Amino acid sequence: MFHYYPHKSGSYKPSTSVRLGSFNIFRLSETKFKRLDWVAELIDETWDVLAVSEIQHNRALSLELSLNAVRALKEEKIDLKTAKETYDAPRYIELLLELQKRDPSWGLILAPSAQGSDSELFGYFYRYKKVKPVESAYCAENYGKLKDIKLLNWLDSEDAGGFSRRDEKNPLIRPYQQPKKAYACQLALKGVWRDYFNKIPLTARFESKNFNFNYITLHLKFRANETSQGKCKTECQKAAEDMMNEMGASEETIREVLEGGISSGEAKYLARFFEATSAVRAAADIAQWEEDKDVIIAGDFNLDYEEDGYRGRLWKNVVSNLAGAKVLVKEKTSLSNRYGYGNNYDHFILSTDNGASDECDPTTAKPEDFIAPDFFMADKFEYYLDPKNFDQIIDDELTKLENAKRIDSEGQLTDLYNPAYGGKFKVCTELKDSAKIPSVGMSFIDGIINDLKCQILYQNEDLPDSIQKTIHPKLAQEPYKPYTFLMSDHLPISMACSTTQSGGKEARSNRPD
Numbered sequence: 096m097f098h099y100y101p102h103k104s105g106s107y108k109p110s111t112s113v114r115l116g117s118f119n120i121f122r123l124s125e126t127k128f129k130r131l132d133w134v135a136e137l138i139d140e141t142w143d144v145l146a147v148s149e150i151q152h153n154r155a156l157s158l159e160l161s162l163n164a165v166r167a168l169k170e171e172k173i174d175l176k177t178a179k180e181t182y183d184a185p186r187y188i189e190l191l192l193e194l195q196k197r198d199p200s201w202g203l204i205l206a207p208s209a210q211g212s213d214s215e216l217f218g219y220f221y222r223y224k225k226v227k228p229v230e231s232a233y234c235a236e237n238y239g240k241l242k243d244i245k246l247l248n249w250l251d252s253e254d255a256g257g258f259s260r261r262d263e264k265n266p267l268i269r270p271y272q273q274p275k276k277a278y279a280c281q282l283a284l285k286g287v288w289r290d291y292f293n294k295i296p297l298t299a300r301f302e303s304k305n306f307n308f309n310y311i312t313l314h315l316k317f318r319a320n321e322t323s324q325g326k327c328k329t330e331c332q333k334a335a336e337d338m339m340n341e342m343g344a345s346e347e348t349i350r351e352v353l354e355g356g357i358s359s360g361e362a363k364y365l366a367r368f369f370e371a372t373s374a375v376r377a378a379a380d381i382a383q384w385e386e387d388k389d390v391i392i393a394g395d396f397n398l399d400y401e402e403d404g405y406r407g408r409l410w411k412n413v414v415s416n417l418a419g420a421k422v423l424v425k426e427k428t429s430l431s432n433r434y435g436y437g438n439n440y441d442h443f444i445l446s447t448d449n450g451a452s453d454e455c456d457p458t459t460a461k462p463e464d465f466i467a468p469d470f471f472m473a474d475k476f477e478y479y480l481d482p483k484n485f486d487q488i489i490d491d492e493l494t495k496l497e498n499a500k501r502i503d504s505e506g507q508l509t510d511l512y513n514p515a516y517g518g519k520f521k522v523c524t525e526l527k528d529s530a531k532i533p534s535v536g537m538s539f540i541d542g543i544i545n546d547l548k549c550q551i552l553y554q555n556e557d558l559p560d561s562i563q564k565t566i567h568p569k570l571a572q573e574p575y576k577p578y579t580f581l582m583s584d585h586l587p588i589s590m591a592c593s594t595t596q597s598g599g600k601e602a603r604s605n606r607p608d
């Protein structure tokens with residue numbers, strides 16, 4: 096089961112190589128100031144298939160603003176063009192549209208539903224002219240009839256939308272029956288393997304000439320499972336022992352961990368190893384279903400790769416579940432606002448057993464270091480980091496505010512930002528005070544359309560001061576904060592693969608051709 100936003104145009108003409116990537120995109124739909132045009136440039140210049148985590152739906156306020164447009168359209172108070180202009184599209188749709196400005200062959204496969212306390216979705220952006228989604232035998236078997244799959248098309252001239260739990264009643268979105276092809280599905284985990292998981296990984300199958308592969312994307316839990324955290328001793332030990340037994344950890348490893356005592360901090364690592372083991376076992380299962388057994392796992396593991404100590408032995412237990420499996424990318428990939436490079440959390444895992452995945456060249460697996468001074472986008476960050484550009488940056492932000500239009504609760508077109516209201520948003524103020532959505536608070540307003548500053552202005556904060564605090568490294572202890580807000584708190588990772596049968600040596604280019 097999945098949602099599918101197909102490419103707009105373009106013919107499938109794969110070249111001799113394809114570049115895979117994985118990116119924890121950092122709360123897409125929530126963060127202020129994220130430059131989706133920059134993210135689209137990075138994706139378009141770097142990958143042909145990108146697995147993405149931390150995709151999210153829009154928050155409550157922007158959904159309510161969008162429903163105003165839906166209601167007004169139904170009541171014939173506005174036309175379709177106005178409805179589209181004032182409908183607050185999910186950020187993943189906005190990102191797709193930014194990509195399609197650069198290459199109309201970009202498409203998106205998205206998870207069927209959000210998971211976890213942060214309501215996260217997994218997805219894949221793919222460049223159709225080089226890579227196309229194909230049916231996965233594993234997904235077809237586990238989600239055979241596909242009765243509930245709908246294609247939600249944002250690209251057709253008569254359509255606008257995205258999807259949310261309210262979309263069944265949204266006339267701006269026309270559901271289509273997805274062709275009977277099981278391109279993607281959540282991993283079919285059972286029993287304890289599913290119960291312990293925080294966010295079930297997604298798998299999709301792609302083809303690029305002779306290279307056919309299943310691509311699993313995951314984001315392992317950051318905090319410990321409830322059954323193995325807090326102030327406990329016996330309970331934590333029991334939960335950890337159960338996890339390690341299920342993982343197949345050696346008696347030596349189990350004894351070492353239990354004798355050292357289990358803290359909630361250590362329990363979270365065991366929970367992550369448990370999820371990693373589950374995903375790798377599922378990869379081995381997928382390989383049995385597919386004629387071409389290439390299965391690649393990528394994502395944010397929240398685990399540094401270690402070869403020594405008991406964590407090193409746990410890593411060995413993880414990869415032992417997939418014949419010939421290797422963990423790739425050993426460099427640091429998470430970012431700290433204060434220190435820059437943080438942890439080695441993002442990895443590829445792939446099997447090289449009996450020629451599986453030998454199309455991919457392990458020597459090309461690496462982070463895309465967008466904070467490096469020689470990165471091809473460095474000039475963009477330099478512009479935001481230079482105080483002499485503050486006036487222009489602030490003018491640009493205010494222009495967005497002044498040009499923004501929304502449909503109010505009466506179905507009338509109105510300015511979202513109105514200086515007559517003391518620098519506040521008229522619509523924001525109305526919605527917050529409305530009895531219809533009393534649960535909407537400041538924390539939900541943060542993700543409003545086009546990086547608008549509803550929260551900032553509603554609280555009467557000064558916009559220049561907010562930009563100074565959020566984007567510019569005013570305080571020496573957080574010099575890397577702008578990179579997090581403008582792009583992400585993770586470096587994405589890349590790997591090049593050959594689309595011929597001659598293996599990975601032909602796939603050593605740094606950019607797609």
